[in-house]
Amino acid sequence: MLKNNFQLSSKMKISVDPQKLESFSQNHVKFYLKYSSFVFKALKKPSFQKFLRWMLKEEKIKEQKVRAVQVKVLPFRQKNGNGVAGKCNTARGRIRIYPKTIKFCQIFKQKFGLNNLLAYAGNRARAALIHELLHLKYAKDEKTVRELAKEYFCIFTQKQYTQSARSLFIYTMIFNTKTSGKKNPSNDSNAPRTKLKLNETCLRASSFFK
Numbered sequence: 001m002l003k004n005n006f007q008l009s010s011k012m013k014i015s016v017d018p019q020k021l022e023s024f025s026q027n028h029v030k031f032y033l034k035y036s037s038f039v040f041k042a043l044k045k046p047s048f049q050k051f052l053r054w055m056l057k058e059e060k061i062k063e064q065k066v067r068a069v070q071v072k073v074l075p076f077r078q079k080n081g082n083g084v085a086g087k088c089n090t091a092r093g094r095i096r097i098y099p100k101t102i103k104f105c106q107i108f109k110q111k112f113g114l115n116n117l118l119a120y121a122g123n124r125a126r127a128a129l130i131h132e133l134l135h136l137k138y139a140k141d142e143k144t145v146r147e148l149a150k151e152y153f154c155i156f157t158q159k160q161y162t163q164s165a166r167s168l169f170i171y172t173m174i175f176n177t178k179t180s181g182k183k184n185p186s187n188d189s190n191a192p193r194t195k196l197k198l199n200e201t202c203l204r205a206s207s208f209f210k
């Protein structure tokens with residue numbers, strides 16, 4: 001079955017830099033290993049894989065262009081201290097997906113509970129993979145990638161959970177936390193407007209899904 005070799009899911013693996021592990025405590029390593037295997041499963045879910053194939057087709061991105069998708073065990077921070085969700089080496093076709101830090105997860109869990117944390121972690125990784133796959137086509141056009149990533153993520157979640165309160169919450173967490181780092185003047189996260197925005201996006205998205 002030659003066709004299977006081109007499937008995205010067969011190019012995915014969990015990856016860790018052994019020398020970096022030494023700077024983490026045993027408990028933290030345990031946490032990040034658990035996190036990465038959870039995310040790995042979330043990304044490999046047949047419904048999501050099916051969606052990605054459709055998205056790649058829609059965008060005319062050849063599956064062969066994706067050489068490797070690495071689910072990194074340890075988080076990555078930029079020099080400015082901001083965490084990174086994903087990276088794409090467009091020349092090599094290599095995508096990396098990074099976790100949130102243990103500290104973030106602990107606070108999140110305290111505030112919103114374990115189920116929401118799991119939903120958030122899985123969907124954040126899905127959104128990151130969608131985003132990085134789009135970079136294979138749009139390269140450095142960050143604005144287009146961000147807009148399209150939102151729309152595609154929306155299509156996927158809409159198909160999965162309909163418009164539930166949780167999916168709205170997760171969407172807001174993933175896409176609003178990203179922009180809030182940029183000292184946005186409209187930073188007061190007022191829920192009704194976010195909801196309106198989401199509905200607009202989903203409406204637009206669902207019309208081109210047909």
Ligand SMILES: [Zn+2]
Pocket residue numbers: 131135142145
């Ligand atoms: Zn990007």
